[in-house]
Amino acid sequence: MHIDQKGDPRALDQACAPMPEALSPDVVVYLCTNCIPQGVNLPRQWNQDGSRVLVREVPCSGKMDGQYLLHAIEGGARGFCVVACPKGDCHLSQGNYRAEIRVHTIQRLLAEIGLSPEQAQLVHFSSADPPLQLEDLVRSTVARVCAFEENTLRAKVTG
Numbered sequence: 001m002h003i004d005q006k007g008d009p010r011a012l013d014q015a016c017a018p019m020p021e022a023l024s025p026d027v028v029v030y031l032c033t034n035c036i037p038q039g040v041n042l043p044r045q046w047n048q049d050g051s052r053v054l055v056r057e058v059p060c061s062g063k064m065d066g067q068y069l070l071h072a073i074e075g076g077a078r079g080f081c082v083v084a085c086p087k088g089d090c091h092l093s094q095g096n097y098r099a100e101i102r103v104h105t106i107q108r109l110l111a112e113i114g115l116s117p118e119q120a121q122l123v124h125f126s127s128a129d130p131p132l133q134l135e136d137l138v139r140s141t142v143a144r145v146c147a148f149e150e151n152t153l154r155a156k157v158t159g
Contacts, residue, residue: 024052024075024076024077025045025052025053025054025072025077026051026052026053026077026078026146026150026151027048027051027052027053027054027077027078027079027080027081027142027145027146028053028054028055028056028072028077028080028081029053029054029055029056029080029081029082029083029138029141029142030056030058030061030064030069030080030081030082030083031055031056031057031058031083031138032057032058032059032060032061032082032083032084032085032095032096032099033057033058033059033060034060034085034090034091034092034127035061035083035084035085035125035126035127035134036057036127036134037126037127037128037129037130037131037134038127038131039131040131040134040135041131041135042055042134042135042138043055048139048142048143048146049143049146050146051078051142051146053142055138060090060091060092060095061082061083061084061085061095061096061098061099062084062090062092062094062095062096062097062098062099063095064082064099064102065102066102066105066106066109069082069102069103069106069120070106070109073110073115073119073120073151076151077151078119078145078146078148078149078150078151079118079119079120079121079145079148080119080120080121080145081121081122081123081138081141081142081145082099082103082120082121082122082123083123083124083125083134083137083138084096084099084100084122084123084124084125085124085125085126086124086125086126087100087124089126096124099122100122103120103121103122104122106120107120116148118144118145118148119145119148121141121144121145123137123138123141125137
């Protein structure tokens with residue numbers, strides 16, 4: 001048992017405790033801020049088909065490192081989705097191409113370790129498109145990822 005500076009023996013134990021399974025998402029959506037149209041009302045987390053979905057905004061889809069994408073899978077998520085600018089229309093030059101290369105690399109790595117490459121999804125969306133289309137696109141992509149069985153790494157993480 002550890003005691004913090006104020007004498008509470010539970011403080012450090014609580015800080016070091018693993019996150020409860022309820023906080024661990026089943027699907028993580030990485031959404032490029034340049035793809036978000038004005039007036040969009042996409043929730044930051046929701047339940048879909050019995051799966052927890054977490055949306056994380058990133059400054060540019062090209063800034064997503066493969067290590068962070070794999071971290072979602074290692075953390076027990078069934079998969080992830082990266083929403084990038086349309087091909088040839090990236091707000092930050094070539095971020096969407098970098099994102100595509102990284103997602104394809106992760107798909108190849110997933111196949112090598114016996115997981116389905118489709119657990120890593122890349123979709124394109126423009127901020128000029130109607131806001132409701134973004135939610136439809138994200139939800140349909142999440143539904144494809146949710147179709148996969150629960151990640152076998154989740155049991156190892158929570159067990």
